[in-house]
Amino acid sequence: MGNDSSLPSAGAYKPLTEEAIARICEAVGEDACVNDSDELRELGHDASEFNGLPLLVVEAVSAHQVQALLRLANALHFPVTPRGSGTGLTGGAVPLFGGVVLSLARMNRILSIDRENLITVVQPGVINMDLKKAVQREGLFYPPDPASLDTCSVGGNAATNAAGPSCIKYGTTCDYVLGLEAVLPSGELIRTGCRTRKGVVGYDLTHLLVGSEGTLGVITELVLRLIPHPPAVTTLVGLFPRLSAAMGAVASVLGQGHIPCAMEFMDRHCLELVGDCLPFEGVQESGAFLLVEIDGVPDVIQREIEAIGEICLECEAVNVLLAPDSHKRSQMWDVRKEVSLRVERHFPLYIPEDIVVPIGRIAEFVEGLPEMEQRYGMKIYSFGHAGDGNIHLNITAEDRRMLDRVEEGITEILKRVLAMGGTISGEHGIGMAKRRYLPLELSPESIRIQREIKKVFDPHLILNPGKIF
Numbered sequence: 001m002g003n004d005s006s007l008p009s010a011g012a013y014k015p016l017t018e019e020a021i022a023r024i025c026e027a028v029g030e031d032a033c034v035n036d037s038d039e040l041r042e043l044g045h046d047a048s049e050f051n052g053l054p055l056l057v058v059e060a061v062s063a064h065q066v067q068a069l070l071r072l073a074n075a076l077h078f079p080v081t082p083r084g085s086g087t088g089l090t091g092g093a094v095p096l097f098g099g100v101v102l103s104l105a106r107m108n109r110i111l112s113i114d115r116e117n118l119i120t121v122v123q124p125g126v127i128n129m130d131l132k133k134a135v136q137r138e139g140l141f142y143p144p145d146p147a148s149l150d151t152c153s154v155g156g157n158a159a160t161n162a163a164g165p166s167c168i169k170y171g172t173t174c175d176y177v178l179g180l181e182a183v184l185p186s187g188e189l190i191r192t193g194c195r196t197r198k199g200v201v202g203y204d205l206t207h208l209l210v211g212s213e214g215t216l217g218v219i220t221e222l223v224l225r226l227i228p229h230p231p232a233v234t235t236l237v238g239l240f241p242r243l244s245a246a247m248g249a250v251a252s253v254l255g256q257g258h259i260p261c262a263m264e265f266m267d268r269h270c271l272e273l274v275g276d277c278l279p280f281e282g283v284q285e286s287g288a289f290l291l292v293e294i295d296g297v298p299d300v301i302q303r304e305i306e307a308i309g310e311i312c313l314e315c316e317a318v319n320v321l322l323a324p325d326s327h328k329r330s331q332m333w334d335v336r337k338e339v340s341l342r343v344e345r346h347f348p349l350y351i352p353e354d355i356v357v358p359i360g361r362i363a364e365f366v367e368g369l370p371e372m373e374q375r376y377g378m379k380i381y382s383f384g385h386a387g388d389g390n391i392h393l394n395i396t397a398e399d400r401r402m403l404d405r406v407e408e409g410i411t412e413i414l415k416r417v418l419a420m421g422g423t424i425s426g427e428h429g430i431g432m433a434k435r436r437y438l439p440l441e442l443s444p445e446s447i448r449i450q451r452e453i454k455k456v457f458d459p460h461l462i463l464n465p466g467k468i469f
């Protein structure tokens, strides 16, 4: 599948000799260099199944160090893999060809929060949750909310264009990045975008770098848009006999003009697996679970959540619970993470996919999964963001030897997604994990032009080689 002829191979890079390591340490400072073997192993993987082993880790504290490292990488021809918190699910931060891992985790300062202009300037290693808390203290809101928000970095979020449940109302990370400071693979430092809401001067390099998975430049500073913090939030839970009924409710809620800040669902398999953790009776016997959150002015959201409850009942919900207390609310969010943990614990083979289908076709898509399970010998646990069609498919099998068969099944599923007008990844990106599936979605012309863009930025292919293509 696809033409990988311009992919670099391990032999394409000069081995990182002791002399080269000494030159790097001299250029970036000894304090920034880590070559303890345990730490090298630790920083050689992310949250995916992939592993690599760097020969050196550079923990940068300034853009100057990043520049010095990349200049040397070009001169001595060794690969550099940028890394935030290493929570990526596709191997994006894994040093496929060894070389140097460039950790941005120590560049973790919030440089300013400008209430008047509703912007914040941050370094890339700031943890998403820390930023949310800091701006909330000023009455402001930074919406992007990947489920990993308590550990992932905003630099990693920008590099992967991360998103979460609030995407339905607030969009993805790229909707909040107004401008960037980035070090190009050549070692040059550029500033992109602006600090204003509008700006159309030249090509939009900001949004070319956002989502480029650390292959075009290293993000060393971000200018982020903020919005006023919503004064209140309320939640509704609906239990449905079938997933199609729950999806009917989703379509009705949206069709009647409501814009929730989250609409999350779980299918029957997930409920069997983690229903015991959900604080409601009858969950494990239900066919589908729907969680809807509305934020805004208290009186208004109260009326809205009641109206949404009525819609759910009209769409065959067997039980609707309005505004559970905050303890139950946080329990429900924790349960989502529990699905992946339990799946990982129970099954020797586990592959997470995060496809997106048009909202109106979620039920049709999910109802087609049992046939695929049967045909390819896998079991699929699906949950996700019903409001934007992004479904997390936790694909499992009882035996690792079934990998080839399961991968055939995944290819089939992805083809079905594309035939429905969807996309093969809504959040996690391509990295190493989904490279082979890229040609299913992108035309040869599109891949060619993207490879050419990569070469303009990085003619010697030293920055995060082997990712995406």
Ligand SMILES: Cc1cc2nc3c(=O)[nH]c(=O)nc-3n(C[C@H](O)[C@H](O)[C@H](O)COP(=O)(O)OP(=O)(O)OC[C@H]3O[C@@H](n4cnc5c(N)ncnc54)[C@H](O)[C@@H]3O)c2cc1C
Pocket (backbone or CB within 6 Å): 046, 047, 081, 082, 083, 084, 085, 086, 087, 088, 089, 091, 092, 093, 104, 124, 145, 146, 147, 148, 151, 152, 153, 154, 155, 156, 157, 158, 159, 160, 161, 162, 163, 164, 165, 213, 214, 215, 217, 218, 219, 220, 337, 427, 428, 431, 464
């Ligand atoms: C439990 C769990 C739940 C998750 N839920 C979600 C979710 O809901 N939504 C979602 O979108 N993702 C989710 N993810 C995936 C992951 O958290 C995101 O992709 C996140 O944005 C990665 O951030 P990070 O700091 O960990 O980056 P890393 O994993 O360190 O790196 C990710 C990619 O970004 C590049 N990169 C990192 N920092 C920089 C930088 N400063 N400059 C240039 N490139 C850089 C790396 O080279 C790599 O390609 C989840 C992961 C886990 C483990």
